Amino acid sequence: MIRVLICDDHAVVRSGLTMLLHGKHDIEVVGEASEGDEAIRMALELRPEVVLMDLSMPHGKDGMTATAELKKELPDTAVLILTMHDDDEYLFRAIQIGASGYILKNAPHEELLAAIQSIAAGNAYLYPTATKRLMSEYLQRMKQGGEPAGAYETLSEREKEILGWIAKGYSNKEIADNLVISVKTVETHKSNLMEKLGLKTRPELIKFALKKGLLNFE
Structure with a gap:
């Protein structure tokens, strides 16, 4: 069973994610947090395998800062960034501070489930268009000699x-x-x-x- 903690400042988003994940045979939502500090406290208490982390949370600690601190305290907990920001800057920051995955909120439900299962198994996950973009930029830089x-x-x-x-x-x-x-x-x-x-x-x-x-x- 993959134990999941959801962190998002919108209650309706948290409820929707909980309903989506509830009943999946290998996933259990163990808690919901509305900002970063609360997510860290709950993660230390509940020890989930995966934390779904929003980035933009105006009240309390933001998702980027919370992810960095959470990974220091619980390095074995996988963090999946779930955000509206389709932006290379956020993506690279998230990877640098230890996030295991990055997925957009408008992704299909099946993709979110696959991402959770992937990072829980110790793998990394990026949404398809980000992977394609990074590969394209890498190949272009190699073609130009870096x-x-x-x-x-x-x-x-x-x-x-x-x-x-x-x-x-x-x-x-x-x-x-x-x-x-x-x-x-x-x-x-x-x-x-x-x-x-x-x-x-x-x-x-x-x-x-x-x-x-x-x-x-x-």
Whole structure:
């Protein structure tokens, strides 16, 4: 039996998921949480095999932060991100912090059930269009030879630092405030590092930062 904990800030969504999963011969819903802190507390108490985690929860701890903390406390519990965000940035962040799967809320019921069963068995799961997109981008980068050899090593220490801040989603002003430098200086470093790395978009930068192990959401 796969014990599942559902975390979503909308009661109607939680009820709908519980009704969907109830009666499936290998799945049991053991609890419902409305925000991240509650999900962590319940997971520690109930020890589910799988946690269905929404990302956007305005009241309390969000799903990304909760997932990172939950994986520290219960590394063997699989987290399946269930979200409306069809976005590479969220996808890569979720993978980086330890989520076992990522699926959209508009996915067919059969796909959700398959995802739960897959990650409960120790596998990873991405919704089909995300897998196709990632493979396409990977093959395209390989065709282009990937990023320039040794490009990362050409960055200054400050550029590497700013790369990490940008990849985590901070604005130029927030980076400037944290590093006690001007916004113009941040913009200059950002322009230089993007040129050195041969990157043009923010999703590309996030993927590069993930590959280099620069993302840390502790």
